Amino acid sequence: MEPLLAVAIGILFAAAIYMMLRRSIVKLVIGLMLLSNAANLLIFVSAGLTRGGPPLVPQGLAAPQGAVADPLPQALVLTAIVIAFGVLSFAVVLVRRAWEIVRADDLDRMRDTDT
Amino acid sequence: MQLAVLGGFVMAGMAPLLHRWFGERTPLVMALLPAALAVWLLARWPAIAAGEVLLLEWAWVPGLDITLSFYLDGLAWLFAMLITVIGSLVLVYTGDYLRGHRDLPRFLVVLTAFMMSMLGLVLADNLVTLFVFWELTSITSFLLIGFNHGDLSARRAAQQGLYVTAGGGLALLAGFVMLAMAGGSWSLAELTARGDALRDHALYLPLLACLLVGAFTKSAQFPFHFWLPSAMAAPTPVSAYLHSATMVKAGVYLLARLHPALGGTDAWTLSLSLVGAFTMLTGAFLAIHHTNIKKLLAYSTVMALGTLTMLLGLGTPGALVAFVAFLLAHSLYKGALFMVAGILDHETGTKDVTHMGGLRRVMPRTAMVAAVAALSLAGMPPLLGFVGKELMLESALGAEHYRLPVVVLAFVASFLTLAVAAIVALRPFFGTLRRTPRTPHEAPPGMLAGPALLAALSLLLGLAPGRLDDLVMATVAGLGAVDHEVHLSLWHGINLPLLLSLASLVLGLAVWHRWDRLRARLARLRPLMARGPEAGYEALMAGMVAGAEWQTRMLQNGHIRNYLVVTLLTLLGLVGHALFFRHAPSLDVPVEAYLHEAVVAGLMVAGAVAACVMRSRLAAVAAVGIMGFSIALVFVLFSAPDLAITQLLVETLTVILLVLVLFRLPRFATLSTPTERARDVVVAGLSGLMITLLMLSVLAGERLPRISDYLIANSQPQGHGHNIVNVILVDFRALDTLGEMFVLALAAIGVLAMLRFHAGDHEVGRSLPREHDDG
Numbered sequence: 001m002e003p004l005l006a007v008a009i010g011i012l013f014a015a016a017i018y019m020m021l022r023r024s025i026v027k028l029v030i031g032l033m034l035l036s037n038a039a040n041l042l043i044f045v046s047a048g049l050t051r052g053g054p055p056l057v058p059q060g061l062a063a064p065q066g067a068v069a070d071p072l073p074q075a076l077v078l079t080a081i082v083i084a085f086g087v088l089s090f091a092v093v094l095v096r097r098a099w100e101i102v103r104a105d106d107l108d109r110m111r112d113t114d115t
Numbered sequence: 116m117q118l119a120v121l122g123g124f125v126m127a128g129m130a131p132l133l134h135r136w137f138g139e140r141t142p143l144v145m146a147l148l149p150a151a152l153a154v155w156l157l158a159r160w161p162a163i164a165a166g167e168v169l170l171l172e173w174a175w176v177p178g179l180d181i182t183l184s185f186y187l188d189g190l191a192w193l194f195a196m197l198i199t200v201i202g203s204l205v206l207v208y209t210g211d212y213l214r215g216h217r218d219l220p221r222f223l224v225v226l227t228a229f230m231m232s233m234l235g236l237v238l239a240d241n242l243v244t245l246f247v248f249w250e251l252t253s254i255t256s257f258l259l260i261g262f263n264h265g266d267l268s269a270r271r272a273a274q275q276g277l278y279v280t281a282g283g284g285l286a287l288l289a290g291f292v293m294l295a296m297a298g299g300s301w302s303l304a305e306l307t308a309r310g311d312a313l314r315d316h317a318l319y320l321p322l323l324a325c326l327l328v329g330a331f332t333k334s335a336q337f338p339f340h341f342w343l344p345s346a347m348a349a350p351t352p353v354s355a356y357l358h359s360a361t362m363v364k365a366g367v368y369l370l371a372r373l374h375p376a377l378g379g380t381d382a383w384t385l386s387l388s389l390v391g392a393f394t395m396l397t398g399a400f401l402a403i404h405h406t407n408i409k410k411l412l413a414y415s416t417v418m419a420l421g422t423l424t425m426l427l428g429l430g431t432p433g434a435l436v437a438f439v440a441f442l443l444a445h446s447l448y449k450g451a452l453f454m455v456a457g458i459l460d461h462e463t464g465t466k467d468v469t470h471m472g473g474l475r476r477v478m479p480r481t482a483m484v485a486a487v488a489a490l491s492l493a494g495m496p497p498l499l500g501f502v503g504k505e506l507m508l509e510s511a512l513g514a515e516h517y518r519l520p521v522v523v524l525a526f527v528a529s530f531l532t533l534a535v536a537a538i539v540a541l542r543p544f545f546g547t548l549r550r551t552p553r554t555p556h557e558a559p560p561g562m563l564a565g566p567a568l569l570a571a572l573s574l575l576l577g578l579a580p581g582r583l584d585d586l587v588m589a590t591v592a593g594l595g596a597v598d599h600e601v602h603l604s605l606w607h608g609i610n611l612p613l614l615l616s617l618a619s620l621v622l623g624l625a626v627w628h629r630w631d632r633l634r635a636r637l638a639r640l641r642p643l644m645a646r647g648p649e650a651g652y653e654a655l656m657a658g659m660v661a662g663a664e665w666q667t668r669m670l671q672n673g674h675i676r677n678y679l680v681v682t683l684l685t686l687l688g689l690v691g692h693a694l695f696f697r698h699a700p701s702l703d704v705p706v707e708a709y710l711h712e713a714v715v716a717g718l719m720v721a722g723a724v725a726a727c728v729m730r731s732r733l734a735a736v737a738a739v740g741i742m743g744f745s746i747a748l749v750f751v752l753f754s755a756p757d758l759a760i761t762q763l764l765v766e767t768l769t770v771i772l773l774v775l776v777l778f779r780l781p782r783f784a785t786l787s788t789p790t791e792r793a794r795d796v797v798v799a800g801l802s803g804l805m806i807t808l809l810m811l812s813v814l815a816g817e818r819l820p821r822i823s824d825y826l827i828a829n830s831q832p833q834g835h836g837h838n839i840v841n842v843i844l845v846d847f848r849a850l851d852t853l854g855e856m857f858v859l860a861l862a863a864i865g866v867l868a869m870l871r872f873h874a875g876d877h878e879v880g881r882s883l884p885r886e887h888d889d890g
Binding site: 006009033040053096 | 674675676679680683704705706707708709712713716719720723724726727732735736739742743746749750752753754755756757758761762765768769772773776777783786787795796798799800802803804805806807810811813814818821822823826827828830831832836837838839840843844848851852855858859862863865866869870
């Protein structure tokens with residue numbers, strides 16, 4: 001499954017970058033979303049995938065029995081998901097404010113600070 | 116010794132304070148420091164003359180083999196003596212030259228700092244220490260040339276001097292590093308002893324080339340000679356000290372110091388003797404073009420530096436003796452002549468020799484000093500300059516390679532120099548008294564003391580050159596000719612050098628006699644001169660500015676996508692290179708996946724691609740949502756329940772937020788041309804491909820021992836939690852989570868702030884906090 005996901009992540013990155021290269025700010029924000037998701041998945045997959053072994057310790061034991069998925073990348077990705085949401089909500093509101101003032105969804109019309 | 120030099124820097128820093136205490140007498144007070152050092156050096160003389168070498172070591176950066184070690188042998192002693200003696204005379208001279216000048220303290224700070232840097236340079240044994248002092252002299256020289264920084268030409272000259280010498284300094288650094296690699300040591304004393312190994316080393320030629328560029332730029336050798344005459348924009352004490360007696364000799368000093376280690380090969384002999392001889396001719400030839408007394412002297416300094424380089428290139432014991440004698444003679448007479456030029460400028464208000472005349476009557480003492488110094492410059496007996504010039508001609512006649520061109524160049528240079536000497540000493544002082552911008556008076560004693568002492572030394576040592584035998588012998592020993600018996604004398608009998616001297620006397624006087632007419636003829640050569648190395652320097656500078664402008668316009672054009680494309684392409688190039696040439700990725704990876712997993716992955720990709728091509732915002736947001744939920748499914752399938760829950764929650768919130776906020780915005784407009792889109796597709800596609808290849812090679816690579824094993828084993832015993840991911844977040848990496856909470860809180864405050872102010876109040880809208888978007 002990992003190679004398949006590697007290809008999928010590559011496509012996700014390509015889509016994210018394509019969107020970030022647009023002039024429209026909304027597309028830029030969508031690109032940002034794609035990028036953060038792709039990056040999360042990249043970290044998750046890089047550590048290797050495990051089927052049916054969540055990193056949980058059964059009640060009454062000191063350590064899980066058998067192989068479990070690597071918990072560290074999961075912790076990292078969890079943090080990243082939440083932060084990405086924070087950044088995104090900020091960016092979205094910023095876009096809205098910008099649109100209210102400039103009345104344009106075009107980065108090229110926001111080149112100076114006096115609009 | 117180290118204490119003295121470092122203390123000197125402290126004293127330089129204290130100059131403004133001293134100026135407050137001593138006022139106009141400050142330069143005299145400060146002159147005590149170099150004078151004391153000169154006395155200390157004199158006290159060391161018996162030991163040095165006996166062939167002893169003082170090595171004083173201080174550890175500086177022991178881990179890197181960098182020591183602040185000083186090394187005092189005959190060669191270093193001679194240079195240190197020149198620096199301290201002329202330094203104290205120049206300080207005394209400055210006292211009168213810059214009397215009452217507003218910026219006198221600043222001048223003293225830099226001049227003293229230069230003096231100490233120069234002293235450090237000639238005493239340093241460690242290459243890194245030497246380099247640091249070398250660059251310090253370049254910087255202090257820059258500050259001194261630009262002393263009158265209100266003047267545009269002074270600023271340009273200062274910049275030119277800095278660029279040329281500091282540019283050479285870079286080459287020098289490269290040369291030093293190679294030298295240390297080849298010789299296996301950073302100590303000059305040790306490198307000198309390993310000459311044979313160095314000369315046979317594979318790096319010999321590149322390191323020699325780098326060192327020569329460094330030394331040639333510093334010592335104003337052709338084609339880097341042009342900065343020295345421009346540097347005459349500096350106040351005259353600086354010209355006398357830095358740009359004739361000391362700093363410009365640093366390059367020559369370095370060559371002399373390295374002569375035992377690197378000298379004697381064909382490459383050395385050829386490059387030094389030819390460059391030196393050609394510089395000699397260029398300097399002497401360009402000198403007679405000018406009527407500005409300082410420029411005249413500056414070009415004759417270029418000529419002298421060329422001579423010194425040529426003598427080092429010839430490298431025979433005789434040439435080395437000539438090197439030392441010429442060096443000493445030049446420092447004495449040129450220092451004196453520059454100070455005289457400063458007196459003339461100070462008293463008459465002009466630097467143009469054609470505007471002066473008959474000053475002998477108003478300033479007889481200055482005229483005397485000028486005459487003696489100029490006789491030495493001209494190489495007339497019985498002055499030290501004569502001894503130096505005779506030895507120089509003798510060595511040129513004894514050259515092993517290219518004897519004829521070297522002798523011809525040396526001869527031409529010597530009669531042109533004689534003409535320069537005559538112009539400088541006779542023009543201003545003889546003939547009818549001319550009106551000058553200021554009414555001249557005899558120079559104050561402080562300004563006359565320095566040149567008078569130097570001129571007297573030229574005369575006394577010229578009359579009794581035998582007194583120098585020990586000094587020359589000790590210095591020549593430092594140059595590699597150990598135990599060479601030296602007997603300097605004024606009279607060598609009637610021989611070829613003497614005949615050449617006589618011929619140059621006649622020709623030189625002829626040039627002097629017809630100087631005005633000759634200059635008018637030479638003026639026709641101006642267009643040719645305009646294409647010299649200086650024009651090349653100007654073109655290089657202009658090209659650099661143009662290049663920077665072009666590059667800024669290309670890379671910093673204010674379009675975010677342009678920055679992204681440039682960054683991505685650079686990244687692609689670098690990572691792609693490393694990936695293909697260092698690792699050779701293989702696509703031979705076994706793929707095993709269940710059907711439902713493949714379907715989820717396909718859904719994810721479809722969502723991402725759909726988000727790119729949808730024309731309506733709402734549809735694009737929905738597509739992103741599909742991708743987000745598929746990712747949550749991936750988390751579910753591969754044992755990450757916490758991630759799946761979070762992703763589902765966040766994805767739902769995101770979609771709601773986007774729909775709410777972007778609902779009112781219009782549909783996407785097509786803003787880019789098909790060409791731009793095609794370019795972006797290529798860039799994005801290549802980046803995606805690179806990510807995939809990187810991931811595949813990561814997956815194929817070895818796994819390092821995991822930190823997670825520790826976390827898994829200790830989650831329950833230490834963290835008392837059964838969900839390992841949760842324990843990591845709130846226990847093992849609790850501080851990270853705290854930081855994350857701050858980021859979220861800041862983002863929330865930012866969002867609130869933006870929503871509270873409405874579009875109507877532009878003034879408030881503009882001053883919104885922007886610093887929260889770094890989460």
